[in-house]
Every structure is written in C-alpha cells, then in structure tokens.
Amino acid sequence: MWSLDSRGWLTPSTQITLKPSPNCDDRPPDTNIDLLVLHNISLPPGQFNTPYVADLFLNQLDTAADPWFVNIVGLRVSAHFFVERDGNTTQFVSCEQRAWHAGVSSHNARERCNDFSIGIELEGTDTLAYTDQQYETLKCLTACLRTRYPLAAVRGHCDIAPGRKTDPGPAFDWARYAKLANWAAEALPK
Secondary structure, three states: OOOEOOOOOEOOEOOEEEOOOOOEEEOOOOOOOOEEEEEEEOOOOOOOOOOHHHHHHOOOOOOOOOHHHHHHOOOOOOOOEEEOOOOOEEEOOOOOEEEOOOOOOEEOOEEOHHHHEEEEEEEOOOOOOOOHHHHHHHHHHHHHHHHHOOOOEEEEHHHHOOOOOOOOOOOOOHHHHHHHHOOOHHHOOO
16 A cells, blocks of 8 residues: 655655655645646657656756757656556655646636646556556555545646646546546546
8 A cells, every 4th residue: 555654755665766856846835735637748759668757857858869859948847746657656746845737727716736736647648548557556646645635626637727738638538547546526527
C-alpha cells in the first residue's frame, strides 16, 4: 500500500522515484486540496520512455536534443506525479506544495487550479490508449491521495482549461478509471 509522509511525499518503493522539481511554490494559506487533475505528456510528442519529461520538470531539458523542443524553450512546468507507460511513477513536487501543471484554469468558478489541485501526468497522447499498468497505478495513487486530501472531483486538463488544452484526451477511459478508483459519478467530468 502506498502512503504519503508528513511532508506530502510518497513513501519510496521500487515503483516510485522522488525527484524534487524547482517548478513549484507554496500554496495559499489554508488551501483545501480538493481537485485531482489528469494530464498527458510525451517528449518529443508521441515518443515514450525518454528522459525528456523528467528533464523538462527539472529545468534540465537539452533543447538541442530534438527539433520539436524549440516549442518549449524556457518553459517552467511540473506536476506532482508522472506515471510512465509501465506504471513506474516519479514524484516531482510534494503534495503540500503547488506544482505548476494547470496554467490558466478554472474549476467550479475558482480560478488558478494549481492552488487547490494535485496534478498527475500520464505518459501518453490524446489518441493512444493508456496501459493497464497506468490504470493500476492511478488506482493506487488515487486511493493514497484520498486518504490524506478531501478530493471531491477529478478532471482532465481539458476540463479546467477548455479551448487551451485537450489532455488526457479521448483515449483516456474515464469509466474504467472511475470504477478502479471508486469515484462517484458526480466527481467525474460531465
């Protein structure tokens, strides 16, 4: 069973790596962390099992390594968690801190979703099916997070930044995830 320590870090195991990102800051005082946001990422787009996502989140991306990287020069982003295709997970930001994953966003008339959410990046694309291992990891990670935080809803990046973002995309099976993670229908995107 996974657990969080008192500082918001997952207890390390063979499936979890901790790599603190500089792309985070303190949440506003007395913030209720009640939203889970799912994303997808692959660098370069559509390529998996590369070091580039971690490099991006750690501000160590060699932008000369791929021609596409010219599009993200100077980008400073992070997520709390990155779940690879094989289910291995890296935590980049303590859950107690604000990761820079949502950007300009809104949920239930509240702006700045980074303030009150936890962000999980799935290695993937909008159109390629996610793996069984990723769904299993999401199930375990969600259960762990819900023991600490009053997560009332889960949304895709596309739901909190419509018109700007499309992830996790139509390839993400919301019904499967809801069943595995035991989410009530009202907690899911409409």
